[in-house]
Amino acid sequence: MKSQCFGFVLFFLSAFFLNACSNTVSPSDDLENFPMEGGGESLSSANSSSSVFSSSSSETDSLGLSWVKIPNAKFVRGVTEISLSSFHILETEVTQELYADYLTLPIQKKEGDSLPVTNVSWYDAARFCNALANAYGLDTTYVYSSVGTGGVLLDLKIETKDSTVRLPTEAEWEFAIRAGTSTKYFWEMAEQAHLYANYYSEEGVIPVASLKPNAYGLYDMAGNVSEWVEDWYSAYTNESSLQDPHGPTKGSQKVVRGGSWSSSLTELASDNRQKGTPDEALYNRGFRIVLKK
Numbered sequence: 001m002k003s004q005c006f007g008f009v010l011f012f013l014s015a016f017f018l019n020a021c022s023n024t025v026s027p028s029d030d031l032e033n034f035p036m037e038g039g040g041e042s043l044s045s046a047n048s049s050s051s052v053f054s055s056s057s058s059e060t061d062s063l064g065l066s067w068v069k070i071p072n073a074k075f076v077r078g079v080t081e082i083s084l085s086s087f088h089i090l091e092t093e094v095t096q097e098l099y100a101d102y103l104t105l106p107i108q109k110k111e112g113d114s115l116p117v118t119n120v121s122w123y124d125a126a127r128f129c130n131a132l133a134n135a136y137g138l139d140t141t142y143v144y145s146s147v148g149t150g151g152v153l154l155d156l157k158i159e160t161k162d163s164t165v166r167l168p169t170e171a172e173w174e175f176a177i178r179a180g181t182s183t184k185y186f187w188e189m190a191e192q193a194h195l196y197a198n199y200y201s202e203e204g205v206i207p208v209a210s211l212k213p214n215a216y217g218l219y220d221m222a223g224n225v226s227e228w229v230e231d232w233y234s235a236y237t238n239e240s241s242l243q244d245p246h247g248p249t250k251g252s253q254k255v256v257r258g259g260s261w262s263s264s265l266t267e268l269a270s271d272n273r274q275k276g277t278p279d280e281a282l283y284n285r286g287f288r289i290v291l292k293k
Helices: 001-023 096-102 121-135 170-178 192-194
Strands: 058-060 066-070 073-077 078-082 087-090 164-166 226-232 241-243 254-257 272-276 284-289 291-293
Touching: 066 284, 073 170, 073 291, 078 170, 087 170, 121 164, 170 226
Parallel strands: 078 241, 226 284
Antiparallel strands: 058 066, 066 087, 073 078, 087 291, 164 291, 226 254, 254 272
16 A cells, blocks of 8 residues: 555656646747837837847858847937837957958957957957958948058048948947846846856956857847947937937047946946047957948
């Protein structure tokens, strides 16, 4: 009798365990679809009317570069509704290997093909964009007469092109890091930061894509290296709506986003802004790029 009871208990426990396992949701299931519009609705907004796309929207091109396509989108920043036309953004920060394929690699504090390139000025990043655009046979965005002392691009004009490689605008970059969220950080809880961001670290930069991506499949949007964007730095406007904003037409400093390996947690916030003169090159700063086609 005792053996029969014991067998029944084992059978019951086994059935319970198997049922529990069959109802477990894998992490990838949570990222199957996520919002692209609607002012930063959370991933749990199952009834959202926003358009969605899958994390599988990453595309690898003929040069071996992986891009995430962002369809036409809208989000709200302050009092302003910002509309963005579709663009592709590089899945990772530009690496030392990729940079060296097109321009002379500057001295790196820490060397490695898969490490993000650092010690690059905004002007260096712009020249890289032009070089890659030429490789694709696309138009170049950054027009200048010559390279001056300290790498300054003389008589620089930033032209809006339909098909080009360029730095992301600040609006594009912010939409990309938020990945459908409206919270301070794109992860759910502060203690999860180390899963997504290399920050406050004595190690310095680490290989790109070493940590978890955000919900759009983008790596290192927070931490590792801070990133140049296209816009000149200024206070935000109070306009009710903007279409594909590129910021002011002139200024003295460029916007820097994302925080780096040397940043505190608060500097990783999705809305955190920093700035630097375009000729400034630091060992904790790099960039990623946008493809328009």
